[in-house]
Structure formats: structure tokens, C-alpha cells
Amino acid sequence: MNNKERMIVRIEQERQKLNQLADRYGLRHKAVLNQSVLLDKLINKYNKVKYEDMKRRQPTA
Known part of the structure; x- marks a missing residue:
């Protein structure tokens, strides 16, 4: 892998955890908000890696 x-x-695991927390505590609970921030950071990191990989693969004109 x-x-x-x-x-x-990891993103999927954290997304599932976010859903579980939201079901348990509601959307405005501090734990839910913290988990949402963590998930956002992971997604942003993934997108950055993906974008950099795409840039390396594109031929220059």
C-alpha cells in the first residue's frame, strides 16, 4: 500500500469517527468540531500530495 x-x-477512518461523534453528541459538540478540523487537515494534506504528483506527471511545453 x-x-x-x-x-x-486514514481519511475514511477519521470520517467514520466524525460521523459516530456527531450521532452521539450532535454537530456543535467540541469533540465533533475538533474531529472535523482533523479531517479537513488530512484531506488538505492528501489533496496537496495528489496535486504535486499530478504536476510532476504533466509534460512541460
Whole structure:
């Protein structure tokens, strides 16, 4: 499993945790908000890695 695949698995795990927390505490609870911030950071990190990988693969004109 490469780094991007591991990141996708982690994102999905954290997304499931966010849903569980939201079901348990409601959307405005501090734990839910903190989990949402963590998930956002992971998604942003994944997108950055993906974008940089795409840039490397594109031929220069």
C-alpha cells in the first residue's frame, strides 16, 4: 500500500469517527468540531500530495 492509499484509508477512518461523534453528541459538540478540523487537515494534506504528483506527471511545453 503506497502513501496515498494509506492516506485515503486514514481519511475514511477519521470520517467514520466524525460521523459516530456527531450521532452521539450532535454537530456543535467540541469533540465533533475538533474531529472535523482533523479531517479537513488530512484531506488538505492528501489533496496537496495528489496535486504535486499530478504536476510532476504533466509534460512541460
